[in-house]
C-alpha cells in the first residue's frame with residue numbers, strides 16, 4: 001500500500017533515487033548522469049534538510065515512490081543554501097568547464113539558477129514534485145500538491161511557483177489542469193504560478 005507522510009532524513013536515499021528516475025522530462029534519467037548524487041544535491045537534499053515542514057513522500061514497501069518538496073520563501077531559502085548547503089559541495093566538486101549533464105549540475109552548484117525576481121516576488125514559494133510510474137496517474141500528484149499547499153497556507157504562504165522543462169508536456173498539462181498559469185519563460189523551461197488562497 002502506498003501512502004503520503006511527512007519526509008524525514010531517512011528518506012534522502014529514496015528521494016534522490018526518485019529524482020534520478022524521473023529526470024529525463026519525467027522518464028528515467030539514470031543513464032544520463034555519471035554521478036548519481038548530483039541531481040539530488042540540487043533538487044532534493046536542500047529541501048528535505050532545510051525545509052522539512054514542506055517535504056512529503058509517498059512511501060510503500062518498495063521504498064520512496066514519490067515526493068513533493070517546497071520552499072516557503074524562495075529568496076530566504078536561497079540564502080540558507082548559500083550558507084549551509086552549497087559550500088561543502090563546491091569544495092567536493094570544483095568547476096570542470098565541461099559540457100556533460102554532470103558538468104552542468106556542478107556548474108549549478110557554483111552558480112545556481114534563480115527564479116526571475118518578478119516571479120519570486122509575486123509567487124514567493126516554489127516546489128518540486130516527482131512520482132515514480134508505479135504511483136502516477138492515480139491521484140497522488142493532486143493529493144501531494146494539496147498536502148503541500150495546506151502546509152504552506154497554515155504558515156501564511158499564499159502563492160507558489162515552479163519551473164518545468166518546456167519538453168515535459170505531461171507535467172505542464174498536469175499543472176495547468178490544477179490551476180497553474182504561465183508567468184515567465186526560462187532558457188529551456190517555463191515558470192508557472194498559482195494563488196493558494
Ligand SMILES: CC(C)(COP(=O)(O)OP(=O)(O)OC[C@H]1O[C@@H](n2cnc3c(N)ncnc32)[C@H](O)[C@@H]1OP(=O)(O)O)[C@@H](O)C(=O)NCCC(=O)NCCS
Pocket residue numbers: 022025026027129130131132135136137138139140141142143163164165168169170171173174177178
Ligand atoms: C506530473 C506528475 C506529478 C502528475 O502526478 P499524477 O499522480 O500522475 O497525477 P494525478 O493522477 O494526481 O492527476 C491529477 C489531475 O491532473 C490530471 N492530469 C494528470 N496528467 C494530466 C495531463 N497530462 N493532462 C491533463 N490532465 C492531467 C488528472 O486527470 C487529474 O485530474 P482530476 O484530479 O481533476 O481527476 C507525475 O506524473 C510525475 O511525477 N511525473 C514524472 C516526473 C515529473 O514530470 N515531474 C514534474 C517535474 S517539473
